[in-house]
Amino acid sequence: MLAELSIKNFAIIEALTISFEKGLTVLTGETGAGKSIIIDAIHLLAGARGSSEFVRYGEKRAELEGLFLLDDDHHPVYSKCEEFGIDVSDGMIVLRRDLSSSGKSICRINGKLVTLAILREIGQYLVDIHGQHDNQELMNADNHLSLLDQYGGQKVKQALEIYRDIFKNYDMLRKKITQLSDNEQEMAHRLDLLQFQLDEIESAELKPNEDVLLLEEKNQIANFEKVYDSLHNSYNALHGEHKGLDWVGHAMSNLEDVASINETLKGLSETISNAYYLLEDLSYQVRNELESLEFDPERLNFVESRLNEINHLKRKYGQTVEEILVYSAKIEEEIDTIQNRESHLDKLQKELQSILQDLSIEAKNVTSIRNNYAKILIEEIHRELKELYMEKTTFDVNFSSKMTAENELKYTASGIDEVEFYLSTNPGEPLKPLNKTASGGELSRIMLAMKSIFSQHQGITSIIFDEVDTGVSGRVAQAIAEKIYRVSIGSQVLCITHLPQVAAMADTHLYIAKQTKSGRTKTSVKPLADEEKIKEIGRMIAGVEVTELSKEHAKELLSLAHTSKG
Template sequence: MLAELSIKNFAIIESLSVSLEKGMTVLTGETGAGKSIMIDAIHLLAGGRGSSEFVRYGEKRAELEGLFLLEEDGHPCFKKCEELGIEAGDGMVVLRRDISSSGKSICRVNGKLVTLAILREIGRLLVDIHGQHDNQELMNEENHLELLDQYGAAEVFSALQNYQEIYKQYTQLNKKLKQISENEQEMAHRLDLISFQLQEIEKAELQLREDTELEEERRQIANFEKIYDSLQNAYNALHGEQKALDWIGLGMSSLEDVAGINEKLKEMSETMSNHYYMLEELSYSLRNELDSLEFDPNRLDIIESRLNEISQLKRKYGHNVEAILEYAAAIEEEIDSIQNRDSHIANLKKELDSVEADLLVEGQHLTSVRKKAAASLKNEIERELKELYMEKTKFEVHFEDKSKQSGEVKASFFKQDGMDSPEFYLSTNPGEPLKPLSKTASGGELSRIMLAMKSIFSEHQGVTSIIFDEVDTGVSGRVAQSIAEKIYRVAVGSQVLCITHLPQVAAMADTHLYISKEEHNGRTTTSVKALKKDQQIREIGRMIAGVEVTDLTRKHAKELLLLASAAKN
């Protein structure tokens, strides 16, 4: 949930800090007091598009900050933060956005600077803002497939995963077939080029790790004198009369004479003996290394020439010998494909037909799973609409069967997310045909349809805070009461912030915030305060009657609160 919201120098808000609670919070106040400005601030905090117009007049920048508390360790926001290298622990995520008077934005998540795109990615997992003119997610048919898959959850995900595994093979084969079926003249030019490249690499007769070994040999020849002198000095220090091995041998003999006296002397004697024999072995190795050293100045020229040849090939074909040889193997295979183009095309088409058949089976299974989820969704949506006094409304998820045409599967119907393009259809009046959702509803109907869908999809989307910005516009009476109860039901166990002008909705609130504006020193400022019971009665009375709140209006407000309390219980 959004636990704390801080706003500074934003529009008409000079400085504002609001603590928010779980459940249903309503924001009310006179028109123009700044209710929607608060929602705009949250929208920008979650990655919405901003501009310099949001900065309070005369100030250099607007500052927005929100503290979100997440109870679930497995919340998608934590996973996203981990992917992006953002620390997110203790169940808290802090979003911050500063907008300068020049229009530039600085975005932070848990103190780390991020791009606006990343802020938007994380913000959409935390906040879902829904307004009277902001129904694009539900109204846009391009989003219906994602919403249906979210509703279908695990069963759809499993079928989709199986489909996508085969779809990956399918796209790779299609790409390979397209490449090999390209223009014949281009193929001929390509064959000439890669044949020359392969010949050049093969002529060099490269060996694995050859460049590394040659560089090591070059270093040894370049430092021959230094190596020889060091080995000679080391050998002379160990071997010969009055040298290290003589003295250590004397010490070893002395300790051997007393080794039998006690255990400690025995251990010391054994240690001395071990070191003597190790150093003796080392002296033999030094002597052998000296005997094997040879200095051939002509060899250095040969190495330099070979390394230069390899360097030329690296610039063209890979950063090391291994990469060059891998490239050679790849173009050798490509040459074979071009030279035996017809047979390769035939084999690829045969393989593609087999994969396409498997893909069709998985795609049809995915469609059947989605249709099963769609049938369940239809029943839930119609039940929700019935509770909102739209009992005659019919809802359906429309699937257009594009998988076949003249008995043949068309490749263009296979997509990353399946073969389906479901769209939500609706009929609000008996006898009227079902039509696309975007062309059916209007006004108060649209608000109720949106709320019915949101009450279902909010359970499957996992967002922390849902915000309704005057979604009750255009309704009244019993419909207003049903909307109030529906919003409250969405808020149970989560957090809903709601701007409203309906007293029925305000009466259902767990927390009632009153937004007002005042004038100080010729400047307008906005303030927010949580209403106590008597203040809430007065505000609901104002919403019922208008400017003048009478005793009768107060009585109606009290009655509305009692009815709301009964509805909650």
């Protein structure tokens, strides 16, 4: 949910901080007070395009910031944030956007600078804004398939996962076949390039781990003098008259003379004897190592030359010798495939046909499950429309198959189905695509009917209705109010309204007002207490002058709303 919104120097708003609660929050006030400006600010925070016109006159920039709280640990926005390297802790996401008077925009999510595209992608999981003429998601046919899949839940998801596992192999084989079927000239050029690369690698006669071993050898040769001096000095310190071993030998002889006197002396004698023979053995090892040393400047030249050759290959084919050898095996396989492409094509085509049979079965299974849920959805939509006094409206889910240019079934990651919602608002009229059918008050009710169903499956934290109740009154207005409230039970709903019936259903009622101070217009937001709600709803009923009768009517509406909520 949207917990807090901060706005500074935005349109007619100088500075404003609004806290929002769960459930249904309505925003009311006179025309021009700034209600839609607040929604515009949220829209921009969610990634809508902005302009310098939003910056308050005389200021350098506008600042917008929104705090969203997530109750669900498995909310899809977590994985989306992880994809973009955005840290989300304690279930909080802060969106921030600064708009300069020059038209530039700076976007941040939890303090991390992001592009407008990333802000929009994250924002769509947090806020869903609907205006009377701005029902993009539901009205856009491109979204209808995913909406149906969301409605189908786990059964559709599981069927799609099985289908997509097969589709990956199908898609990979299809790409291989396409690549092999390219024209002769391209294939010849490709073969020449691969053969040149393979010859270059094979002529180097690389051995596994060769670069590591050569680097170690180069290091030893380069440090020959230092190693020689250290071994030579170590050996001389141990061997010779009046050297280390000579003095230890004297100590050993002296202790041997008195070792029989007591156990302590015997122990000391044995210890120093062991030390003497150990040092003597070590001195021989040092001498052998010293005698084996041989400085070979030609070997150093060879090692350096070999390393240069390997580094040249690394720049082209891999970061290690192992990677180069893996690449060599890969292109060798591709060369064989190209040289024998007819037989490979035949083999791949047979594999593709075999996979295609399984793919077709799983695609039809996905379609069947979608059709089943489409029927249930149609019944639910009709029930919702009936409650909104649109019982004569017919809703349908139109299925068609994706086709290739050759008029064959087209398999994609989402299956073979194309889905579009169709509608007829009057008996006798044919069903037409949703975006070409309804308008005005009808559109508002259709959108609400659909939203009341889909909002349960989408996981959107905040849904905003911007004057979707325009053009309705009476019993339809009451039905819309109850429908908006029902949506708010599963999602936080913010609603700008001119209908007293909707205002009466609110859990929180915010009054938006504007005033002129020092020659400038300012907007303020005030949460209304019970008595203030009665007065504001009375104003919405009666117009400018609030009478006792309108207050009584307002009380009656609030009482009915309380009863309706249960």
